[in-house]
Amino acid sequence: MSASVPISRRRFLRTLTLGACFYPAARTFASMGGEFGLHPLTPLLEAPPLLPAKPPVMLPPFHSATIGTPHLALTFDDGPHGALTPRLLDALAKRKVKATFYVIGRNVEMHPEIARRIVAEGHEIANHTWSHPSLSGLAAGRVAEELRRTHEIVLEVTGVRMTNLRPPYGAFNDRVRQVAFDGHGYDTIMWSVDPQDWKYRNSARVTRELVSGAAPGAVLLCHDIHKTTISAIPRVLEQLLARDFQFVTVARLMAMDKSGRQDSNLRPPGPKPGALPS
Ligand SMILES: [Zn+2]
Known part of the structure; x- marks a missing residue:
């Protein structure tokens, strides 16, 4: 990726930054009501992956937290x-x-x-x-x-x-x-x-x-x-x-919570037939 092309450089930096927080960013988007269709991280797909990305997956149901404080x-x-x-x-x-x-x-x-x-x-x-x-x-x-x-x-x-x-x-x-x-x-x-x-x-x-x-x-x-x-x-x-x-x-x-709830193996979110519009 050439630094001599400003747009490419910006994309590189953005990719690096977003890639580092891919999972939280996706979770945040989802929590903000990010629904179906356009994915917020779509631009990432245009650049080669720089970091291993953790897919946005849901966690098991939450019953209580493992913590050391009251x-x-x-x-x-x-x-x-x-x-x-x-x-x-x-x-x-x-x-x-x-x-x-x-x-x-x-x-x-x-x-x-x-x-x-x-x-x-x-x-x-x-x-x-x-x-x-x-x-x-x-x-x-x-x-x-x-x-x-x-x-x-x-x-x-x-x-x-x-x-x-x-x-x-x-x-x-x-x-x-x-x-x-x-x-x-x-x-x-x-x-x-x-x-x-x-x-x-x-x-x-x-x-x-x-x-x-x-x-x-x-x-x-x-x-x-x-x-x-x-x-x-x-x-x-x-x-x-x-x-x-x-x-x-x-x-x-x-x-x-420090319990490290494990990701479930259900599919990540995405457009599906019959999904309600946002
Ligand atoms: Zn009730």
């Missing part, structure tokens, strides 16, 4: 709820705790101001489908539609491009994960502590289960549509903060 993630599914989510946000703000909210699209449509407040107060907002079906029983097109509608309304209402999916009921298969990754670059997020707060509407029990399950790297599963859960949260926070736990969002916890 960080964990508190997550809330199924909201926003008109009365309970604001109460929860008050409790979190009072203790400067950040959480992750897996929102249902049709609830965001009903309560856009609460979705905006979730974001404005520094919490993570993530996708929990439009209508809360069991995704593993749906065809790929229906899965894509459930995710797309929620992705779009959250983007419209809050300006946030979500990066994670929690499948309702924890029900997923490889098809669901692939659609989520192809469409929006989503990671599939599960949990490591489940107090079954939807089943046991008992604040003392929910508190006990969350506090006893807390550990470095844990992902705690709650639902911000049950009064008993919202009533439990102040005590949960106080007990865990007293034990020096620090609450971070799921995206942050994943970034701290």
Whole structure:
């Protein structure tokens, strides 16, 4: 590559720079909603590869992080709820705790101001489908539609491009994960502590289960549509903060993970017949 031709030199430098971060760049693009058709790294194909490129592939579902510090993630599914989510946000703000909210699209449509407040107060907002079906029983097109509608309304209402999916009921298969990754670059997020707060509407029990399950790297599963859960949260926070736990969002916890989650062998994203337009 001749340095005497400025355009070639620029391309060389760009290739070198992008090549060095091929994988993160692709992941970032995907997380920004890079969908189908034009690939952001297409120019690289015009130059000989300078570095071995790691293809953008999705990682296995995330349940918890392997870390050496007392960080964990508190997550809330199924909201926003008109009365309970604001109460929860008050409790979190009072203790400067950040959480992750897996929102249902049709609830965001009903309560856009609460979705905006979730974001404005520094919490993570993530996708929990439009209508809360069991995704593993749906065809790929229906899965894509459930995710797309929620992705779009959250983007419209809050300006946030979500990066994670929690499948309702924890029900997923490889098809669901692939659609989520192809469409929006989503990671599939599960949990490591489940107090079954939807089943046991008992604040003392929910508190006990969350506090006893807390550990470095844990992902705690709650639902911000049950009064008993919202009533439990102040005590949960106080007990865990007293034990020096620090609450971070799921995206942050994943970034701290040292487990070296292995790439799956499913195909990388790309244009496919029947893919929804971006
Ligand atoms: Zn749910």
